[in-house]
Amino acid sequence: MPKLKLGVLISGRGSNLQAIIEAASDPGFPAEVAVVISNRPDAYGLQRATAAGIPSRLIDHTAYGAKADFEAVLSKALDEAEVDLVCLAGFMRLLSRAFVERRSDRIINIHPSLLPAFKGLHTHQRALDARVAETGCTVHYVTPGMDEGRTILQKRLAILPGDTPDSLAERLLPLEHAAYVEAIQVLAGTLPG
């Protein structure tokens, strides 16, 4: 079976990228990272890609006057790498309708909440403020809206007495990594490569 080719888009630390890279180092994993693209020059994930010998590109959105121009370059880079599935992994830009519709059901994202709860930023603080009993993470299809789109899978995490945004983020991160790898495996079984 040909492997699903992934294009991983990042803006920062890249720990979800690292989890995907490590999963893909298993010969039995049904996907491979074809390219890593960052919109920020200082994203540590770029170094992770280099360390793993994976081609990477910096496409700095601030260098383009219009979103459409940024996305045209992004789209070309994904096409050149023959990417089947785009994985947003801490990529902090909204994508336009035209970009998303061209890759319908082939762009996914991870978000650190049980969507539709707590879209956007500061999810852990907002979960604590709302005094909910649990939080978690969601892997979902991407739409032009922020943190919207059909859920592929979620993992849940109980909120404990004394939890802070930092402690929640720390306990959730391994669940995010597992969720992203699992979601890619699920999709690899359904998407033609």
Ligand code: GAR
């Ligand atoms: C992750 O917690 C991810 O869920 C979140 O950014 C972090 C990136 O970490 N994404 C969002 O909030 C998207 N709305 P990473 O760079 O170490 O993978």
